[in-house]
Amino acid sequence: MHYCAICHTSRAQVVRPKNGQKICRACFISVFEAEVHTTILQSNIFPARGERVAIGASGGKDSTVLAAVLKNLNQRYDYGVEFVLLSIDEGIHGYRDDSLETVKRNATQYEMELCIVGYDSLYGWTMDQVVDKVGRRGNCTYCGVFRRQALDRGAKQLNISHILTGHNADDIAETILMNFLRGDLPRLGRCAEIVTASSTSTMKRSKPLKYAYEKEIVLYAHYCQLDYFSTECVYSPEAFRGNASPERRTTYF
């Protein structure tokens, strides 16, 4: 039997993909949370007490883990921040309607206010209607752009100027590779930053899970028995992110 490399008393149950360390369940949970706390401190994500901050909440594993960890860390280290869950309803039947039910339960579990903003009320149409009219080609690209803007508009409605997202280390590695394949140098330069503030808007965006590997996020959610939604978007097989072949790349230049 291997003993945990941190506490040396319990049985090791996890081999960390990051460094090969064999640790027990309790030490994994505490080290995972400690690393997110370090990212928050080193990047000065919450510079002011009393700030209201939105968590972009999709109901998926990343944003659910983000909300759960922030709830714990805010209590433990007293950041003095009030978190609000902000969800965008893109209007994708059989996907977003189900995941929003998860976010509603999370709002109760984490005692956070929830605000849901829909593409239908912001733009006058849903993604299902867009796909019906123009087909599936490239729809993930528009949807991503609309979602980003919808998050900004939702946060403004709440009088909030700071949005956190659950982007993890694997997402950021994929984004770097995608920007490289597209030859998008300006984005390549800034896509790995933890805190970004655009020159055209006052909205600040942060990624506290930047150093968390997707495998460990799933493990954290599993060990903490978090309630999250794990079905893929019905339109996502079309995304460049999941299928970045050179032939497809040419359509983006």
Ligand SMILES: Nc1ncnc2c1ncn2[C@@H]1O[C@H](COP(=O)(O)OP(=O)(O)OP(=O)(O)O)[C@@H](O)[C@H]1O
């Ligand atoms: N519909 C949405 N409403 C609010 N925030 C969203 C929504 N979709 C995505 N986000 C935010 O953007 C982040 C990255 O989204 P992405 O679509 O890449 O999903 P993901 O990597 O599967 O994350 P998750 O597991 O949280 O769904 C999410 O973690 C979340 O913070």
